Amino acid sequence: MIEYPGSNWKDYELLDSGRGEKLERFGAYVLARPEPKALWDKSMSEDQWRRLMHTSFTPGAGFGKAGKEDSGTWNRHRKMDDQWYISYPGLQDGLKFDLRLGLTSFKHVGVFPEQAPNWEWIFNHARAQERPKVLNLFAYTGGASLAAKAAGADVTHLDSVRQVVTWARGNMEHSGMDGIRWIVEDAMKFARREAKRGNLYDGIILDPPAYGHGPDGEKWKLDECLFEMLRTVNSILKPKDSWVVLNLYSNGFSAALGETVVKQAFTGLKHVESGELALSDKFGKVLPLSIVVRLER
DSSP: OEEOOOTTOTTEEEEEEETTEEEEEETTEEEEEEOTTOOSOOSSOHHHHHHHOSEEEEOOTTTTBTTBOOOOEEEEOSOOOSEEEEEEEOSSTTOEEEEEEEOOTTSOOSOOGGGHHHHHHHHHHHHTSSSOEEEEESOTTOHHHHHHHHTTOEEEEEESOHHHHHHHHHHHHHTTOOOOEEEESOHHHHHHHHHHHTOOBSEEEEOOOSEEEOTTOOEEEHHHHHHHHHHHHHHTBOSSSOEEEEEEOOTTOOHHHHHHHHHHHOSSOSEEEEEEEEEEOTTOOEEEEEEEEEEEO
């Protein structure tokens, strides 16, 4: 299974990819960023890239090694705003939200466009339930949280970085929504505490990094912590009519590995599916970016 964002998303476009880079349009602005998976040649010339892009990112010396991202530099080529908004118009009635974008020192801009199929899946499953309780762990700027909220869910959004949670709250407000519960905490600590309290959720979303730290210096390493995290999530997921979306960006992982670890960690499974989330540039080159595993009880 390979899934892509819908063609109706006019505010995002992968224009070209190759030689370790990708050229993307976010609303009115075109950005060139490093992309280690773009192993092929560019379809457009370097001169065409330069004429199109507003800014490009030069990574620091240690970028991409062992999951480490050194801060880099944005090089402005044309006038552009430091922050701007794009809209996501879902494929389903009622799914629509706004996302603020900005140039961060780690090449990220506030959205991972390949996640659009997950937003659609989350909205569809949350809408089929009556005010479901949904927990979004490692939630970043909140695209998945907004998809669940748009479906009428009672959403808890957790990330270990306060500035990112503030960013997500701004996205909610700009989208005309309210009522999301915001938590700045280590995901493992929170999940364990919820298990002790006996709190259960109808849907849980996880997008863990390869490496990370909690607000109090807690260490996260995907290879070492993922199975324990999933076992804990199993204990706070309702035993029936519930679901999980697991997204993995680690280069060493495959859909088969993700599906296997999910099947070993969770009980009472009714359905499991796995695959890749990808982007396709204007020349038909497919850029696979993440592994997704979805389960239903």
